[in-house]
Amino acid sequence: MPELDTLAIIGLAIICAGGLAYALIYPLLSGEVKAEQRREAVAQITPRPVRTKVEEASAKRVSIEDTLKEIERKQQKSSKPPLQVRIAQAGLTWTLRQFYIISGALAIGAGLATLVMGMPPLAILAAVVVFGLGVPQWILNHLKKRRMTAFLNELANAVDVIVRGVKAGLPxxxxxxxVATESQEPVRTEFRHIIEQTTLGIPLHEAVMKLFDRMPVAEANFFCIVVSIQQKAGGNLSETLGNLAKVLRDRKKMKAKIVALSQEAKSSAAIIACLPPAVMFFVYLSTPQYISLLWTTDMGRLLMAACLFWMFTGVMVMRKMINFDF
Structure with a gap:
């Protein structure tokens, strides 16, 4: 039966060829090869460059230095704020036009008052200049200083609230x-400005940096630097702000101690400055013709001007001696 053997061999060859073709072609047709390639691509891990601790510390230091340089540059630009900014720093809502109108009204009122009193033209001009230019600026600076003092008294408490919130897990x-909702004025208003700016899309660190423009004190600058560096370089924010709150309270205690220790010198300066006018007033009450030579004669007026100049110089020197920057 050679024909049957031949047919069997041919059949077995066909079966082997079909099985081999099935084994080689079926994975391509069924998509198993592509699936395997996709799994390998997904499972493949691209090696990341490993940075040492020294390199990370160096990069962080560079980021902090860049942030500090940017802060210093902004502060140099805002060293002499315009009048509108100073009005806002004083907590007033006046416009420049309203400020000029009030200054002009004070100048006109002072001029009319001195004119009615029969003062000489030079005295009238001096009163107009003082009340038109000096008094409004003095009031503005006084309100600004009082608002900054209130801000410093409440800032440490606000920072403590932020520290407790960050430790509790809040952003x-x-x-x-x-703080913008529950703190006292003017901290509440200043932090509300930060929230309003972030609502408009300004990044948080940029909004915080503008706090120093509205409240130019060292403590506000510390807060701006801490938040800005943390936002850019990272770090433990709660610990950093906790240290800042401690620094703010220590500065407040030091300022109170300086004020207490300098009260004696301030009292001495006040007594020394008030003693000559008081003696002059009582002498005038007793013997007017004796003391009136100081303003009725040329030599008397010259001596009075010299005495006022030296008294003013002495008071300014004592003021400089008892004012401390820390």
């Missing part, structure tokens, strides 16, 4: 929003 923006 920094929500902590600032709590």
């Amino acid at each position: 920094l923006g929500d902590c600032i929003r709590i």
